[in-house]
Amino acid sequence: MDFALGLSSISAATSAAKELLKLQEIINSAEAKLKIAEIQLSLADSKTALSSANEKILELETKIKELKTQSQIIDRLERKGELFFDPQENLHKCPNCIEAVMIAMTLHVNPENKSEIVCKKCNSNYVNPNYDPNKNRIARGHRSAMEI
Numbered sequence: 001m002d003f004a005l006g007l008s009s010i011s012a013a014t015s016a017a018k019e020l021l022k023l024q025e026i027i028n029s030a031e032a033k034l035k036i037a038e039i040q041l042s043l044a045d046s047k048t049a050l051s052s053a054n055e056k057i058l059e060l061e062t063k064i065k066e067l068k069t070q071s072q073i074i075d076r077l078e079r080k081g082e083l084f085f086d087p088q089e090n091l092h093k094c095p096n097c098i099e100a101v102m103i104a105m106t107l108h109v110n111p112e113n114k115s116e117i118v119c120k121k122c123n124s125n126y127v128n129p130n131y132d133p134n135k136n137r138i139a140r141g142h143r144s145a146m147e148i
């Protein structure tokens with residue numbers, strides 16, 4: 001990797017600078033001391049810049065992996081009305097998040113209103129295609145009987 005090569009070059013240059021420091025004792029001139037100090041400072045700056053570039057590369061590689069995974073999920077989705085359906089996971093995915101940020105977010109049944117499914121990322125609500133109003137009415141009737 002070019003980056004690793006860059007780091008080893010800097011390490012080699014740092015070693016060379018240390019050798020120069022030994023020579024400095026021999027030379028023992030103020031001008032040489034100043035030059036060596038400048039070189040060391042410049043190498044330290046380069047190391048910092050390379051380190052931060054490496055962090056950015058790792059960050060981007062993670063993002064690319066994430067986008068590839070999302071792209072594979074999105075490719076297998078089927079459009080069902082306004083929703084996307086994942087036949088592999090048997091789950092509905094948020095169309096808003098897919099269109100806005102390319103992330104296939106799973107939609108969850110709203111515990112307060114089971115006729116809705118909601119996205120935890122963008123808070124969009126959709127009609128729950130699996131909602132059974134008869135089942136819900138029985139449950140509510142049962143709940144009211146318990147409250148009395």
Ligand SMILES: [Zn+2]
Nearest residue numbers: 094097119122
């Ligand atoms: Zn969403």
